[in-house]
Amino acid sequence: MSKTYTTADVAQHKDESNGYWLIVENDVYDVSKFLDDHPGGAKILKRFAGKNATKSFWKYHNESVLKKYGAKLKIGEVGESAKL
Numbered sequence: 001m002s003k004t005y006t007t008a009d010v011a012q013h014k015d016e017s018n019g020y021w022l023i024v025e026n027d028v029y030d031v032s033k034f035l036d037d038h039p040g041g042a043k044i045l046k047r048f049a050g051k052n053a054t055k056s057f058w059k060y061h062n063e064s065v066l067k068k069y070g071a072k073l074k075i076g077e078v079g080e081s082a083k084l
């Protein structure tokens, strides 16, 4: 079942100890285990961890990326509008 998080919850996940989460549209993704598999590199995911990465995400990817990886990485949704 999908969980609801606040942007403040997401903001706490931006390092090794808490894991790396980010927001795309209204969904929350845990990319901790995806860092080394990301074709764009781990560094850029870490930079966006804890934040709303929607704008940058659409700059470099299209819907097919979410279709392929989304279900595997998605952990929930943001309950309020994401404005980080």
Ligand code: HEM
Pocket: 022, 024, 029, 031, 038, 039, 040, 041, 044, 045, 048, 053, 056, 057, 060, 061, 062, 065, 066, 069, 070, 073
């Ligand atoms: C859920 C999060 C993400 C997933 C599942 C993901 C997945 C992918 C995949 C599959 C590619 C390969 C290209 C493609 O198939 O279109 C890619 C490339 C790339 N990603 Fe991500 N990505 C994510 C988040 C981000 C974020 C937040 C950024 C920040 C700007 C980013 C930056 C890039 C860049 C720059 C490339 C291009 C690499 C190149 O062409 O050399 N990605 N990503």
